[in-house]
Amino acid sequence: MEWTTVETGDGAKLSVRVFKPPASGDEPEAAEDVAVVMVHPYTILGGVQGLLRGMAEGVARQGYTAVTFDMRGAGRSTGRASLTGSTEVGDVVAVCRWVAENIKPRGILLVGSSAGAPIAGSAVDKVDEVIGYVSIGYPFGLMASVLFGRHHDAILKSQKPKLFIMGTKDGFTSVKQLQNKLKSAAGPVDTHLIEGAGHFQMEGPAFDAQMVDLIVKFINSLPK
Secondary structure (H helix, E strand, O other), X not given: OEXXXXXXXXXXXXXXXXXXXOOOOOOOOHHHOEEEEEEOOOHHHOOOHXXXXXXXXXXXXXXXXXXXXXXXXXXXXXXXXXXXXXXXXXXXXXXXXXXXXXXXOOEEEEEEXXXXXXXXXXHHHHOOOEEEEEEEOOOOXXXXXXXXXXXXXXXXXXXXXXXXXXEEEOOOOOHHHHHHHHOOXXXXXXXXXXXXXXXXXXXXXXXXXXXXXXXXXXXXXOOO
């Protein structure tokens, strides 16, 4: 694991961790040359990149570089968090561009957890190197939409492949709400429902292995 700092266009300094695959002595195959950038849950409720460490380590063990970071106002990053995640979209874009320029993968997969999902979704089409998107517990529900509804159109209109993972007991979004939202989604869309799982349960380490498996399978399904 390596640490670095990425500066955003408006001067926030973001704390970034890079999780590299175990050294094998071989060059990675093209199919493995994808970097996974992960966006943590809502900063205002205590979201930090450390919540994603288990998933990032698991993805790296599967042969893919994983990148986590603290959005502005979280962890070691400077700046102030916004209520709606609007300025944090720029944080995601800055990190993805840093990954594209410094790690130089074939493509970038954006993964957003909880409130990180709408924020990541708004960045998908702002970076050409992003080739796909995975949402873990996207808050599409009515109350959550008061804060994050402004992000919905960006991901629903994107033509890039998308996977929405959600627990059937998610307290912010019902299965029906998810299905209704995705009826209007453009491009390839898939869903994976986890029976009996609640919203915050899926942020815990007990689900890390399952999330890694779903992320890797999604990468393998992407056009080469």
